[in-house]
Amino acid sequence: MTTDLVTQHSSISPATLDTGTASPSGYLFEAVGLEKKFEDGQVQALRGVSLSVAHGEFVAITGPSGCGKTTLLRMLGALDRPTAGTLLYRGNSIPDLRDPSTYRAHEIGFIFQAFHLLPTFTALENVQIPMFESDRPISERRDRAIMLLKSVGLEHRLNHFPAKLSGGERQRVAIARSLANDPSVLLADEPTGNLDSENTRLILELIVRVHREQSMTLVLVTHDMSIAQRASRTIQMKDGRVVSDRSINDHRSIE
Amino acid sequence: MTFFTVVVRGLTRRRMRTGLTLLGIAIGIAAVVALVGISHGFSQSWDAGMKARGTDVVVSNMSSSLIPKPFPASVRDRIAHLSHVDATCAILVDVMSIENAEMMMVSAREWDGFAWKNLKLISGRMPHDPAERAVVLGRIAADVLKKKVGDSIQIETAELSVVGIVDGNAWVENGSVILSLPLFQQITGNQGNINAIDIRVTPSTSAEDVGRLCEQINRLVPEGRAMLASENISNSEAYRMVKAMSWGTSLLAVLVGILGVMNTMLMNVFERTQEIGVLLALGWKRGRIISMVLWESALLGLLGGVVGVLIGAIGVQILGATPVIRGLLEPDISIGLLTTSVAIAVAVGVISGLYPAWRSSRLTPSQALQG
Numbered sequence: 001m002t003t004d005l006v007t008q009h010s011s012i013s014p015a016t017l018d019t020g021t022a023s024p025s026g027y028l029f030e031a032v033g034l035e036k037k038f039e040d041g042q043v044q045a046l047r048g049v050s051l052s053v054a055h056g057e058f059v060a061i062t063g064p065s066g067c068g069k070t071t072l073l074r075m076l077g078a079l080d081r082p083t084a085g086t087l088l089y090r091g092n093s094i095p096d097l098r099d100p101s102t103y104r105a106h107e108i109g110f111i112f113q114a115f116h117l118l119p120t121f122t123a124l125e126n127v128q129i130p131m132f133e134s135d136r137p138i139s140e141r142r143d144r145a146i147m148l149l150k151s152v153g154l155e156h157r158l159n160h161f162p163a164k165l166s167g168g169e170r171q172r173v174a175i176a177r178s179l180a181n182d183p184s185v186l187l188a189d190e191p192t193g194n195l196d197s198e199n200t201r202l203i204l205e206l207i208v209r210v211h212r213e214q215s216m217t218l219v220l221v222t223h224d225m226s227i228a229q230r231a232s233r234t235i236q237m238k239d240g241r242v243v244s245d246r247s248i249n250d251h252r253s254i255e
Numbered sequence: 256m257t258f259f260t261v262v263v264r265g266l267t268r269r270r271m272r273t274g275l276t277l278l279g280i281a282i283g284i285a286a287v288v289a290l291v292g293i294s295h296g297f298s299q300s301w302d303a304g305m306k307a308r309g310t311d312v313v314v315s316n317m318s319s320s321l322i323p324k325p326f327p328a329s330v331r332d333r334i335a336h337l338s339h340v341d342a343t344c345a346i347l348v349d350v351m352s353i354e355n356a357e358m359m360m361v362s363a364r365e366w367d368g369f370a371w372k373n374l375k376l377i378s379g380r381m382p383h384d385p386a387e388r389a390v391v392l393g394r395i396a397a398d399v400l401k402k403k404v405g406d407s408i409q410i411e412t413a414e415l416s417v418v419g420i421v422d423g424n425a426w427v428e429n430g431s432v433i434l435s436l437p438l439f440q441q442i443t444g445n446q447g448n449i450n451a452i453d454i455r456v457t458p459s460t461s462a463e464d465v466g467r468l469c470e471q472i473n474r475l476v477p478e479g480r481a482m483l484a485s486e487n488i489s490n491s492e493a494y495r496m497v498k499a500m501s502w503g504t505s506l507l508a509v510l511v512g513i514l515g516v517m518n519t520m521l522m523n524v525f526e527r528t529q530e531i532g533v534l535l536a537l538g539w540k541r542g543r544i545i546s547m548v549l550w551e552s553a554l555l556g557l558l559g560g561v562v563g564v565l566i567g568a569i570g571v572q573i574l575g576a577t578p579v580i581r582g583l584l585e586p587d588i589s590i591g592l593l594t595t596s597v598a599i600a601v602a603v604g605v606i607s608g609l610y611p612a613w614r615s616s617r618l619t620p621s622q623a624l625q626g
Contacts, residue, residue, distance in 0.1 A: 074620075074621050077536065079535075079536055079619075079620040079621045079624065080619070080620075080621040099540075101535065101538050101539065101540045101541070102538065102540075103538075104535070104536060104537070104538040104620075105537065105538020105539075106538065108538075110536050110537065112533075112624075116529070116533045116536075116624070118530055118533065119268070120264040120265075120267070120268045121256075121261075121264060124256075125256045125260070128256045129261075129534070129537055129539075130537040130538055130539075132258065132261075132539065132543065133537075133538045133539060133540065133543075138256070138257060141256070142256070177537070181538070
């Protein structure tokens, strides 16, 4: 049904990040004492989160609703800013990026629970949307979008609008879109939350395949422990704090 | 897929709303085209009439109305002998309701004056003498009044014969009822009065000499003002007022268009808050999103402008064919007016899009994604 997800990871744009491809510590992401208080001052989503993520890791962040896992994911993707603490990507401070849009366009691929496809664009056009921020010529963007949609098994749905696609198909389009600019990191926020069990299985397999074939770093937020078990590392959160951080080879709890 | 595709899709997502907004701009622009086209057409038609009669300078008093104020015919004698004056022709002109026509230009000319010379007979004959109770009709006037040679025509209380149909080589001339000056003075009780003197200057008179002639006449004749024929109507206060009212009404219509587009674009931005959040999450720069909103509103303006120009041009042609307007003026729908109108529409679009674009640029990706 699908073809290989053959891509090349982007190099880091000097306009976005000042240094080379790895931080001195070797981690891709490093967070120290991250806090997030929303503007109304009533809700504190993160309370001193510290963690690090290595290149190529598959990290699942779990926890009950409201524990701050989505907020943390959005900070990793420069969609939101911490109110305190340090957050680095390859040694560079994400909140201080001169051009966060370039970082989001070239380093990060987002997959959302609600798919967030643009309703007035076909599957093929949706996948091309992120490529407006790339240097690819128009014809190459189209070819690449077709290749990506083929790779997620949607070659027969290229010209369908999202409303004409099933939930599973929509999420596959979203996955293809997240890969449009060869990101280094996939950030998936409850990617199977709106799907039935069969589609959950298929989408999860697809995401894991992308991660493996491209040695891509994958950070996946889920409240479903059966999904989290597919990850090489599971970070559990509660009330804005990390309460446990376990990997397959290291089952120690940090608290 | 090009950026233009993205812009077009933004407008086609709510077709009814986009269509109604487009219609709003179109009506505003149609008003610009129609009102300005008609007022400009009046000036153009009048100037063309002067040119067709071979008039270089006009002495009249058009300070407060489109129909000049009367003054004694003896003024002509003070002018006729001036150097560079080749010929003069005393005129008494009025716009009157004649039979079924609500507004009809009546042009009475000094017998044997040069203003008769440009009239080419299409049918019938010219009046035999100034006392003959007869008129000739411009071909449009004949058409509007539904008269032919041999019919009679009532001007005020006088019943006159239509003895000829003429072509005057200009819209105003063709839309006029033309008769001898003494006859019209008698009919209207204006004995001894005229309200314009057409002057033809001697050939090879320089523009400077014409200017000096006008100054000389203005010193000699306090009753009227001498002006180049081509500037006569455009310099009148009444015409300026009509022009100002045309633009004023047009600007109001355009303002309504601006509010319409702004409302639509704001709705577009509000409705698409989450989509804008997605675009930001996918790495779109704020500048690209601002550009998208502005291009959408500019395109809306452009389409509204094109439709408006079409409606305006067709509307003016229809108006120009009505008995009230027909014969008085030829609407002037110039390429300049059309392109200016479309440019105004695009400007309306861009101006209307500025605030929505600014609003869209202030959205943070995280807030926008929450909708």
